[in-house]
Amino acid sequence: MNGTMNSRRILLIIGGGIAAYKACELVRLLRKQGADVTCVLTEGGAHFVTAMTLAALSENPVHTTLWDLKNEVEMGHIQLSRQADLVVVCPATADLMARMAGGIANDLATTLLLATDKPVLAVPAMNVRMWHHPATVRNIATLRGDGVSVMEPDDGAMACGEFGPGRLPEPIAIVEEIARMLGLCASTSSARSGSGESTDHDPARPEPVEGAEPVEGAEPVEGCLAGKHVLITAGPTHEPIDPVRYIANRSSGKQGFAIAAAAARAGARVTLIAGPVNLDTPQGVTRIDVETARQMSAAVEAALPADVAIMVAAVADWRSAGEAAQKIKKDGSGQVPPLQLVENPDILASLCQSDRRPALVVGFAAETNDVLDHARAKLLRKGADWIVANDVATHAMGGEINGLHIVTAAGVESLPELPKAAAAAALIERIADAIA
Ligand code: C5P
Numbered sequence: 001m002n003g004t005m006n007s008r009r010i011l012l013i014i015g016g017g018i019a020a021y022k023a024c025e026l027v028r029l030l031r032k033q034g035a036d037v038t039c040v041l042t043e044g045g046a047h048f049v050t051a052m053t054l055a056a057l058s059e060n061p062v063h064t065t066l067w068d069l070k071n072e073v074e075m076g077h078i079q080l081s082r083q084a085d086l087v088v089v090c091p092a093t094a095d096l097m098a099r100m101a102g103g104i105a106n107d108l109a110t111t112l113l114l115a116t117d118k119p120v121l122a123v124p125a126m127n128v129r130m131w132h133h134p135a136t137v138r139n140i141a142t143l144r145g146d147g148v149s150v151m152e153p154d155d156g157a158m159a160c161g162e163f164g165p166g167r168l169p170e171p172i173a174i175v176e177e178i179a180r181m182l183g184l185c186a187s188t189s190s191a192r193s194g195s196g197e198s199t200d201h202d203p204a205r206p207e208p209v210e211g212a213e214p215v216e217g218a219e220p221v222e223g224c225l226a227g228k229h230v231l232i233t234a235g236p237t238h239e240p241i242d243p244v245r246y247i248a249n250r251s252s253g254k255q256g257f258a259i260a261a262a263a264a265r266a267g268a269r270v271t272l273i274a275g276p277v278n279l280d281t282p283q284g285v286t287r288i289d290v291e292t293a294r295q296m297s298a299a300v301e302a303a304l305p306a307d308v309a310i311m312v313a314a315v316a317d318w319r320s321a322g323e324a325a326q327k328i329k330k331d332g333s334g335q336v337p338p339l340q341l342v343e344n345p346d347i348l349a350s351l352c353q354s355d356r357r358p359a360l361v362v363g364f365a366a367e368t369n370d371v372l373d374h375a376r377a378k379l380l381r382k383g384a385d386w387i388v389a390n391d392v393a394t395h396a397m398g399g400e401i402n403g404l405h406i407v408t409a410a411g412v413e414s415l416p417e418l419p420k421a422a423a424a425a426a427l428i429e430r431i432a433d434a435i436a
Contacts, residue, residue: 005033008182011084011116012037013109014054016044019091019125019168024049026090026171027057033175038063038084042109044093066108077108081116086181089113091125091168092150094136100148101139119181120148123174128164144286145302149269151177152287173283180284183226183267224432226267231306231358232260233313233347235275237293241339242324249314251366252398253277255390256312258424260285263310266428271303275313293319293344300347301354308431309358311348311384314366314397319344352383360435362386362427368393375407385409385434388427406430 010030014023023045030037039054039062051062066077081087089096089109096109100122105111113120122143130136131153140150151174154167169177234256239247253274260272261282270285273296281287288303290296293315300309321340328337348363363384367374368391375389389405395417403417404427415426 004184005030005035005179005182007034007036008086008184009036009038009084010178011040011080011087011112011118012058013040013042013087013089013096013112014045014049015042015089015091015093015096015109016047017091017093017125017168018048020045020048022125022168022171023090024053024057026088026174027054029171029175030178031058033179035178036060038080040064040080040109040112042096042107044095063108066111077111078115081112082118084116084118086178087113087116087118087120088123088174088178089120090123090174092122093124094126094130094133094139097122097124097143097150098135098139101142101146121177121181122148122150123168123177124150124153124166125168126153126166128166131164131166141288141299141302144271144288145304147305149177149181149286152281177284180264180267181269183223223267224436225263225308225428228268228307228435229305230260230263230268230270230431231273231300231303231309232256232263232270233273233275233296233300233311233315234260235277235279236314237275237296237316237344238291239293239316239319239344240291240323241320242326242328244327247316247319248276249316250397251275251277251314253279253313254398254400255364255402255420255424256310257282258420259310259312259427261421262424262428263308263431265425266432268308271306273299273303273313275315292316293347297345297347297350300351304354304356304358306358308360308362308435309351310362310364310427310431311351312364313347315347316344318342346382348384349382360385360431362388362431365389366392366397372405372407372412375405379407379409 014020027037037058038060039058041051041062041064055062099110100113105114143150151169153165154169155165156167235253236249236251257279260270264270264284272285272287274287274289288299290299318341321342352361361384363382365375365378365387371389371391375387379387387407390402395401401417402420402423404415404423406413
């Protein structure tokens with residue numbers, strides 16, 4: 001036991017899915033980190049793993065029913081839900097999350113989830129169609145809106161023979177997420193090794209940023225955003241014209257994703273709302289994929305409250321006034337179909353005016369000329385605290401390098417030209433300083 005989670009108390013709720021067997025490995029890894037794990041096994045979960053196995057691995061009694069007189073006298077279910085530092089639901093089945101989203105308390109697990117005053121992490125696992133079902137999508141949005149952290153499931157082959165997202169993330173990734181939620185960034189590297197053996201990398205420091213140049217003060221202090229919820233938008237939006245055509249822009253999402261990765265490394269709970277991009281989700285980041293500006297706007301609203309918002313997305317300013325239900329055809333007459341545009345909601349400006357405005361709101365500005373003048377004007381017009389400007393005439397959108405200018409009411413700080421990961425780390429460090 002290497003003790004990076006020493007005496008942190010985790011209440012682990014095990015739902016009824018084939019992935020329940022992985023919860024046993026999760027218990028083992030958490031114990032290895034020194035965590036105190038108490039398991040709650042649902043009726044469904046008990047079809048896949050036994051209370052005996054979990055009790056042996058956790059070295060604690062396992063709770064299975066609301067109607068246990070002995071347990072209720074010794075420790076009521078309210079106390080059980082409150083004595084933990086973190087409640088983890090793993091696997092979180094579609095049914096369990098539906099009941100959580102609906103506030104239903106019809107067994108021990110859901111009663112504890114309704115009664116708890118502690119952060120909750122749900123680790124979903126289910127069939128790919130169940131994962132994509134609108135009811136599940138709706139329930140997950142509700143849970144996230146209620147402040148529950150919901151991990152993204154892994155992609156791949158499933159026990160049911162189908163393929164796609166829905167697989168339980170690897171236990172080691174769950175341990176890392178738990179460490180982050182407990183504000184223990186330092187535990188992530190040792191958790192990854194899973195053995196407690198020493199590695200070249202000092203676990204008291206975050207992993208180095210890939211491709212980062214050593215820039216003085218560019219590496220955020222580990223844990224400097226612990227306990228903070230950082231909301232980030234990234235990538236372009238696609239605005240449909242008809243079922244096959246859309247309006248888009250050249251944003252790659254790389255800078256926003258690098259900022260999300262840096263914020264997670266700094267210990268924040270990160271919600272990344274991503275337009276259509278071809279990028280992997282950074283470790284420890286909760287990602288919500290959207291396509292249009294209106295979907296992005298709704299997802300931002302659902303993700304509130306947040307301590308910091310960093311709006312990096314290149315949101316399309318306009319969308320087609322109407323989306324044709326069928327492909328618009330060339331009729332050979334040479335007539336060009338009229339394309340009427342309407343303005344999209346300004347997500348950043350609305351957020352700044354919202355009564356749930358985060359304490360620090362950072363906008364981005366991609367400009368081809370008069371970069372600083374446009375950024376200063378945008379700061380006032382949008383009501384943001386900072387505008388981070390970059391010159392997209394010098395560095396084409398989608399590139400690997402950025403020269404950022406942080407424009408605030410107090411003045412401008414221009415960072416050197418840096419790989420996007422290093423620029424992200426420098427920005428996160430300044431954000432952590434600002435909200436400390
Ligand atoms: O107005 P402009 O697009 O230049 O402003 C850029 C900033 O505003 C970025 O932070 C971008 O994410 C945000 N924005 C937005 N909603 C829009 C347009 C831009 O949130 N409809």
